[in-house]
Amino acid sequence: MTALCTDLYEIRMAVSYLRRAMTDQATFSLFVRRLPVDRGYLVATGLADCLDFLDRFGFTEDELAYLGREVGLDRSATTALRGLRFTGDVRAVPEGRVVFAGEPVLEVTAPIAEAQLVETALLNFVTFQTAVASKAARCRVAAGTAALVDFAARRTHGLEAAAAVARASAVVGFEGTSYVEAARRYGLTVTGTMAHSYVEAFPDERAAFRAFADDFPDDAVLLVDTYDTETGVRHAVDVTRPVGVRLDSGDLLALSRRAREVLDATGLPRARIVAGGGLDEYRIAELVARGAPIDVFGVGTRMGVSADAPSLDSAYKLVEYGGRPVMKLSAGKVTAPGRKQVFRGDPRDGDLLGLHDEAVPPGREPLLVPVMAGGARLGPRRSAHQSVLDARSRFHADLEWLPAAACRLARPEPVTVRTTDRLATLTDEVRTSLRDQLPGRS
């Protein structure tokens, strides 16, 4: 992550602001305009990377030289960027909390050049990680009492994405990941068995199972569907007392039942059945509803790319500059002005979207909390692992809070979000004053 991890227009705008000493405080609000189809809530994620990015923000001499040489910035521009750090304030919804459309996940208040330069990175982290955490949360809800593990690494959008997916899925309660680098980075439980290639590399399936059980006696989960699943289960119990068996293809309902029967009949009622292969929340829910005796669902690609909603309609909008609330009027993209706060209470009453300095209404709590002031992080520094655990606790609490209608997989009903009177009045005032400035319009 470098300060060049940004769109060029952010740099151009920053240079232009700095050149004319436009250093007033600007507030940008990061939010999701609309929920994707079949999302009743979003799980705010990505803040940890945002704070790391802001902490380290600054251009190196090499980067400034590049901007001069290849982008055509003149010396006064690169001089203005030299030594720039992020010195602003950030208020944010803590990771793992549930949010809805239009609610700010994060607000940055800083000299406008700084706040602008970090737009691309902050939007990217929050949009992607929130999309994946929200998809993974649906899998978690669908799985009921079964465990979930992340198997997505091989088809995420790059290896950094694989690490972020492992973390996001851990936030919503996945019990492990297959991706070793993510496990190391975030202190997650790492899990893994064998591939079909392993079975194929031995003269026969029994020899493969025997070898694996010899090498990993405490942790032998055997992949039984390379050739024929039922035969595979029999081979597994012939050669060892497996901790579990894994199914990776075929009719998982029928095969898991048959595998359970064989394992039980062999005196292995505690051997776990791990199943994967193209799973998402819909297939998991169907298997659970039909009573498939699956103990662990391995969820891969469809969760890791958030297949039905691989992005969110997110925005990072200027809402205040130099103490003046601002908004734009572009068709279909009106943004309410001013720094905001979300007031949450009983879900039946809905959330209230108001201004940051409104009094907290009785029985409600403010969702956005200060996380950075004057460019310095607030609160105790958490380890990468502890930050996942903290987020997971928040998610579990919010999941208790969420109405069943919002958790439904198909056509969920999000909690309603209403605007406070003060925010509604301010929006009207700013809109009117902007319209008055347009020629030929009133």
Added chain:
Amino acid sequence: MTALCTDLYEIRMAVSYLRRAMTDQATFSLFVRRLPVDRGYLVATGLADCLDFLDRFGFTEDELAYLGREVGLDRSATTALRGLRFTGDVRAVPEGRVVFAGEPVLEVTAPIAEAQLVETALLNFVTFQTAVASKAARCRVAAGTAALVDFAARRTHGLEAAAAVARASAVVGFEGTSYVEAARRYGLTVTGTMAHSYVEAFPDERAAFRAFADDFPDDAVLLVDTYDTETGVRHAVDVTRPVGVRLDSGDLLALSRRAREVLDATGLPRARIVAGGGLDEYRIAELVARGAPIDVFGVGTRMGVSADAPSLDSAYKLVEYGGRPVMKLSAGKVTAPGRKQVFRGDPRDGDLLGLHDEAVPPGREPLLVPVMAGGARLGPRRSAHQSVLDARSRFHADLEWLPAAACRLARPEPVTVRTTDRLATLTDEVRTSLRDQLPGRS
């Protein structure tokens, strides 16, 4: 990228192989099983990252310590992994070339532990980058004579993904990217204008345009839709002679026409109109078909996450071990055995999928070429920039070769892929011999 960028099962299998001195050469074939809906071809991309990964492959002492401490590998296992390097051969379809379902994009032949350990990373790079390049290629085809630029960075799956998206879109002929870090890394043209926030930070739109034109006189593309687009265009031409105007929302057909009229009437027939906002190949094709006077399409999120097909059904399958062709029989996932080659000729004759050592049929060329031997790269080392240009040349040549029916946006018809007699015979033989080993089946 470290050797821990892998699924745990790869490490477990490798340890098991090394422990019992299973060091025979294995060949794994990486291919896409099925094309997504509305894909008539795929653009092979990701090989450059694969080769970088293989070049640097190896465990550090810290990583081995982690595997011992947290994953429970014993000393003999970590000793076996210490000093391991990738020493194998790789044959691959060069980046930018067009491939179809079932055709290997890459084949790795190496001692089985090495070939297994690199599975996760190779699959990840090829799957993601090929998915995005193929989506971007459809945008390139749809845009006709208009230029395309990549605006995806803010909503890709992480910032490393943003760089890969910029590169993949450059391979298929995008003329620039907004993402500075990618431009620096790959020597791409970087492009950027201003955001709505810039306009809003000034007392009025004219003041914003004047400031931007002062600061970037050679490159002032002005965003005209913050308040009212037609008024915005008039403000732009009032204060400067803009190089272009940018439209980011609303009815791009009507607005681009109106903008063109104003620009032409002001004696600016060469000022370019840049349009973006939720574009993909379908919307671009519609705007082109209706004659929208748009010179540059800015394509963002939907291309950058390959919105309608964010992953591919890719596989990395063992096809040969110790000189013995292998395959698995899992339901719906049968893989043809043996090292392969794709023989390409006239598209009307279709591609031929055969074995690697078959004679090249007359009038055809082999698609897979050796790119690494004994762990060392073959051929001259290309700069990151040159590798993009080379891939782009190949894509342009293959685009000429592709039949119109394969390039169609809706319900395209891929070029057919037939199996050579030798491969068909081998597949039958291996299947029969495997079935004979299964009890109760023939």
